[in-house]
Amino acid sequence: MRLRHIEVFHAIMQVGTISGAAQVLHISQPAVTKVLQHCELQLGMPLFERVRGKLYPKPEAHRLFAETEKLHRDLQGIRRLAASLKGHAVETIRLVSTPTIAISVLPQAMSAWRREFAGTRCELATHHTSEIVNMLRLGEADLALSLQDPRHPGIVAEPLAQGMMTVIAPTGTWREEELSQPLTAEGLVGELIGYSDNDPLGEMVVAACEAQDVEPVFRTVVQTYQIARSLVEAGGGMAVVDPFTAASALSTRVQRREWAPAIPIQLFLLTSGHSPLSHGARLLADSIAAAARACLEQGNT
DSSP states (O other), X not given: OOHHXXXXXXXXXXXXXXXXXXXXXXXXXXXXXXXXXXXXXXHTSOSEEEETTEEEEOHHHHHHHHHHHHHHHHHHHHHHHHHHHHTTOOOOEEEEEOHHHHHHTHHHHHHHHHTTOTTOOEEEEEOOHHHHHHHHHTTSOSEEEESSOOOOTTEEEEXXXXXXXXXXXXXXXXXXXXXXXXXXXXXXXXXXXXXXXXXXHHHHHHHHHHHTTOOOOEEEXXXXXXXXXXXXXXXXXXXXXXXXXXXXXXXXXEEEEEBSSOOEEEEEEEEETTSOOOHHHHHHHHHHHHHHHHHHHHHXX
């Protein structure tokens, strides 16, 4: 099938008639009919049953439609890109981030970056690190943010900022003079909030506790660090979180103490080794690094 065949076939499948497809494609009905006939001739089989002027897709048509859907979306994306280039618009930057950074760091970074790149289109998505690696490898993202270095061939991990794992608890848990003192595993008392299995931060917390001969009991288990922070803010317990989540917690509702022994946590910029960043994407990464460092400094005050 040629691209024109796919375009006409897709339009017919969507609207169900030759006349409707002609309107969608802004061409004449005879032109749609001619392209469809040529498509079926090349395929060597009919795609539709014609009954009283109506088209009913055959099973083969439904299977082709499912396979050509992605290609059709790609064609739509190419058209949008061409329209942007024609209008002298800046390229689209596709950024994917773990939820933690998307909430704690990106709002400030994007606001600062937008002052210089007001007309640039930026697509932001949130995923866990395993999905992020796949998106970078498949060319579905230009740059990404994670608290892990995936150590994957073809993925470049650039450290942007570093903080320390932090224990957060509801206001009033510790005396004022205790806040400057690191907290060990023995200090984890009361209702503890943990993370789901295979979570990197959760594994580090458990390993650190076991190294101190402490077996923590987590009766509340969550999937994201933001949920843990929200529960602590609501008085629902104590949690060990990354420094960015801790820094973004409401200071009126949460107390913070550094975890001991200290465990550094880095924010990494992840990119494909085969796709250098554009000027706008590089400056966005710089803005994210500055916002991350500012977030950590704010959390230390």
